Amino acid sequence: MPELPEVEVVRKGLEEILKKEPTLLDIELKRPDLRDPIPLKKLKTLIGQKVRKVERRAKYLLIWTDKGGMLSHLGMTGTWRVAEKGDERLHDHIYLHFSGGLRLAYRDPRRFGIFDFVAADDVAVHPRLKILGPEPLSAEFTGESLWQSLRNKQIALKVAIMDQKIVVGVGNIYASEALFAAKIKPTLPAKKLSLERANLLVKEIRRILAESIKKGGSSISDFAQTSGESGYFQNTFKVYDRAGQPCVVCKQQIKSKVMGGRNTFWCGHCQK
Template structure:
């Protein structure tokens, strides 16, 4: 599914087209996504979109009446900025027509996404409350990660994928970060020394920042806001490279299932 870099890439792509624009019309073709589309979504007609933010994998549109629209891309969703007259595709579910002559179109073949309208402060919404810090912000540092890991015997890969510990470190990026840090994914979190945690913190930030810069990881269903796929996938060192030689040392990459997710590592570079 689209991960933090894909969502951030989308946010940056659509932000200049929607910020400051008024909503002329909200069109809902299908309501039954993972949760039903909010019946109050149409009340943003005539209102101005003040901002486009991201919290974890959720896009948050700030409306000038103090409400918010939350969009989650689910497993296969995408947002495009298009002309209102463009033909609707089979899995286009929501269109938000703007005063600048553009339309924000939400496409979601598997319908695991969300399009919710609410008046709560975003940080109090049930889907956002209790989330860990953003990995690219200063609140996520080695001291924080050390504290979070100190009492956890679980594998470090599972810990950094826990959204209550840190948001947005999905399966691909967890594997790649642990490779950069030279840490085996099976290592018990509470056994990691401060220098190793420092390397891991830096690796997580670097991997995510690099992916955002490249436009997100190329997944089968993900498209950027301009309709083009991301390109970070070609730079992956271990993910989905089972049996292939490590790009650093030549040792075959190994694979196992952890927490029902595929995990990849180099047995020589990672310890």
């Protein structure tokens, strides 16, 4: 599933494509739903409006006009691309038609994505957005704030930092990589994380997410940028998906375990 860096890379791609603020002319659905029904009637109220900006909140993309926005979640296999006439593909589910002959296509073979409407003044109370915690690259996310949010958490630290109410966008890949970089074992009870180690973990989360964004994200399944290119941060993985392989630091075998329903990877020697 695309995580925060991958979604941010797509946001930047859409921002570049839509930088001339084209007018939305039509929303064409090839099916009425993805993971959930698509509220076409509400979305159609945006027709005739210019695109003003493209934002990201957690793993959601927000394409804004003056009257509201289109919310997109890529799910497991969703991608956006410029689709010129004749470039229709299997599993294309949404076409956005803009002035100047621009057409954006949303393709999603597994259909776990989301396409929704957000009113201009509805971000704070929208059902999909109101429960979200701080952005990990924002000033709001600090070692102190993380430490405070974990003080009564019995669950494993790795599971806790993947909780979108605590901090958004730290998915499975980046949780494993950040914990390795901070030398903290993923099984540590969250409430036992010290303030000192929380500061270090936040620093590493920020660094690794920023590095992945710079490298175009991680392409380990179907993820592609709006240009169709793959990211290459996966070439720098230290622990993720490396079970049984030697640690890049101490050469001991990388361990793996399912935690919170997700495979977790760590070095039992380097991480304490």
